[in-house]
Amino acid sequence: MREQSRLSEEAREREHANRMKAMSHPIRRRCYAILNERVASPQELGAELGETADVTSYHCKRLVALECAELVREEKAAGSGAISHFYRAVSRDMVLGDLWNDMGPDSGEDFLASIMGRMVRDFTRSTEAGMIGSDESFHLARTLHHFDALAVDEALAIQEEARVKLAKVQARSDERARSNGSATSVVTTWQACFEVPPAGAR
Numbered sequence: 286m287r288e289q290s291r292l293s294e295e296a297r298e299r300e301h302a303n304r305m306k307a308m309s310h311p312i313r314r315r316c317y318a319i320l321n322e323r324v325a326s327p328q329e330l331g332a333e334l335g336e337t338a339d340v341t342s343y344h345c346k347r348l349v350a351l352e353c354a355e356l357v358r359e360e361k362a363a364g365s366g367a368i369s370h371f372y373r374a375v376s377r378d379m380v381l382g383d384l385w386n387d388m389g390p391d392s393g394e395d396f397l398a399s400i401m402g403r404m405v406r407d408f409t410r411s412t413e414a415g416m417i418g419s420d421e422s423f424h425l426a427r428t429l430h431h432f433d434a435l436a437v438d439e440a441l442a443i444q445e446e447a448r449v450k451l452a453k454v455q456a457r458s459d460e461r462a463r464s465n466g467s468a469t470s471v472v473t474t475w476q477a478c479f480e481v482p483p484a485g486a487r
Contacts, residue, residue, distance in 0.1 A: 303351040308396060312336060313344040317353060318399050320345075320374040324357050328369060345372045407473040429481075437478070444476040 308314050316330050325333075327342035334341065348354035349372070357371045411417040417425070432440060451474055461467040 300352070303353055307348055307351050307353045310344065311395075312340060313347060314395065316341055316344045317348055317374060318403075320348070320354050320372055322403070324371050324373045326369045326371050342370070345370070348372070348374070404473075404475055411473075437480075440478050444478050448476050 307317055312334065315334055319325055319330060319333065327338045327345055330336070330341040330345070331338040345354060349356060353374060354372045355375045357373050360369045360371065361367070362369060408417070417423050430436070430440070458467070458469060462469055
């Protein structure tokens with residue numbers, strides 16, 4: 286068990302180091318954000334970001350090398366025969382408190398704003414489409430706690446454990462889809478734990 290814990294910690298540190306490298310360049314950071322939303326090609330990323338496909342292709346390959354993205358498929362364009370590569374993120378958005386100091390202030394603020402903005406958009410889109418609340422297949426909860434420092438650490442550990450378990454759920458779903466064509470739907474999950482000012486404070 287101790288050896289498994291050590292290996293798990295090493296994997297977590299490697300994942301973090303790779304993510305910091307991915308976030309260190311503004312264009313790569315924006316490519317990563319889009320690939321967290323959907324599968325896209327360098328051509329599509331370039332059109333959305335106002336960059337050339339060569340530039341976004343380079344950053345997609347760097348994301349793959351950093352284990353933050355994967356090549357999903359290749360498509361040959363009709364006529365020209367050119368091959369387009371399509372990527373998606375495999376390392377999901379997260380900000381862990383004990384790793385936060387490794388981020389520069391600009392990268393950190395951009396990353397937070399990007400994650401929270403997508404959370405709001407997820408909820409808005411689901412509401413507008415009449416999805417959330419249409420049946421029992423959803424969970425939404427908000428709880429204010431009064432924690433001491435030890436309780437905060439325990440809560441953060443629970444959030445991280447949930448994230449890791451959900452990643453395994455995703456892997457099993459991917460395998461079923463590949464092996465027997467199991468239908469999938471887009472589902473968003475959030476893990477968050479942070480301090481807020483007391484009620485009435487400004």
